[in-house]
Amino acid sequence: MTLTVPHTALAHLEEQVQDALRRADDSALDVLGYGEITLVLRLRADEGSFACKRLPVFPDRDRFERYRHSLDAYLRRLADRGLTVAPTEVWHTAGPSGRITAYCVQRELPPERLCSRLLHTEDETWAKTFFARFLDRVCAAVHPTLGLDAQASNWVDIDGELTYLDVTTPLMRDDHGRELLDVRLFFTSLPWILRDAVRVSVAKSIFDKFYATRGVLLDFLGNLHKERLDALVPAFLEQANARLAEPITAADVASYYRDDARMWELIQRLRAADRLWHRKIRRRPYPFLLPPPVDR
Ligand SMILES: Nc1ncnc2c1ncn2[C@@H]1O[C@H](COP(=O)(O)OP(=O)(O)O)[C@@H](O)[C@H]1O
Ligand SMILES: [Mg+2]
Incomplete structure (x- = not known):
């Protein structure tokens, strides 16, 4: 189309x-x-x-x-x-x-078909078949040079076909593991402290997980906490571990989520401070549209 x-x-x-x-x-x-x-x-x-x-x-x-x-x-x-x-x-x-x-x-794709929505509105049987299809997709796509941000809010399920939405940030690396993305440009909405001093290591820790199946799945499962879908974690873990050489435990998911939530909270706080600096001190419009704070 x-x-x-x-x-x-x-x-x-x-x-x-x-x-x-x-x-x-x-x-x-x-x-x-x-x-x-x-x-x-x-x-x-x-x-x-x-x-x-x-x-x-x-x-x-x-x-x-x-x-x-x-x-x-x-x-x-x-x-x-x-x-x-x-x-x-x-x-x-x-x-x-x-x-x-x-x-x-x-x-615009139908919002009620967003997978993060369907995991709330459909039953556990649907969730398990969804996750099996999802695992097929993720395992086939992810590669050390090709990344995927596979959280549930990045997929729609239409006519039994999972469609991926979140392509704005192309996740590709060269053979040396260097990001092909213009990381500096894509981080301009982050305050200078992140753009310069900490940029490289922060970028690496944000992006690493997207290039390995285990990392992508850990991120997906961790985000179920944010979506208040923790109840699905045990069933999904069983399905995921059937495909992984190094299994993921419920404790891994919880600790991953805590770290990830802390990192995004910090980034959001720094960004809010930066916006205040632009508006009140420099008296210039802040050049980005930001999402509201997420309740984690
Ligand atoms: N084509 C689309 N049709 C309907 N909703 C969409 C579409 N693309 C994005 N969205 C909505 O916007 C949210 C964020 O979009 P996404 O592309 O994932 O951006 P981000 O990189 O900021 O996560 C999605 O989770 C979904 O709710
Ligand atoms: Mg997204």
Whole structure:
């Protein structure tokens, strides 16, 4: 399925975002979902309804083109490894300074088919068959050079087919384990302390888990705590461990979740402080749309 991104409607959406940032008030925006890093906006147009994920602003065309190529490569590699990915296009507009604002755009998929939702609304039998299909997908896709952020909120289940949504941050590494992503750019919403001093080691600890099946599964299971779905952990552990050389224990999941929650809490606090600094001290608009604090 191809996607024709409605240019005028997106340009209008970007104006609304600019306005929201200037006024430091995003209450008028139509929010489709929250991730750890971004807000996903809904765009209703004559052509249908779209999910629009705003990227960090690119300082020049070259940085943007590199991103676009890496996203294309990521989509291709995921498809080659058998994953169904929501068709995704990049829309962009260039500002007078040469800076480029861009969005990843997908068709809006039915929110009630989001797997994090279905795990609440369906029964345990559904959950087990879901998890078996999920394990097939994850085991086939993940590779030391190809990562996946497989938490339940990144998948929809439509007509018995799991579709992966969260491709905005292409997770690919070279043969030396170096991130191909423009990590610096993607961390610009984090305060300077994270961008510079701690950047490399933090990036490594954030990303490592996505490149190994065990790490991806540990992250998925840990996030069930955040989704208040802990009751599913024992059954899922049994299914997961049947496929892993080094089994995961319930204690591993709990301690992983504690560490992960602490890290994101710290990042959120630092970001909130940075936003305050922009607005109150420097008296400049804060340039990012942030999700609200998550209750962990
Ligand atoms: N194509 C889509 N259709 C419907 N909802 C979506 C779509 N893409 C994202 N969402 C919603 O937005 C949330 C965050 O999107 P995601 O792509 O996972 O971004 P992030 O990288 O911030 O996690 C998803 O969990 C989902 O609720
Ligand atoms: Mg996500």
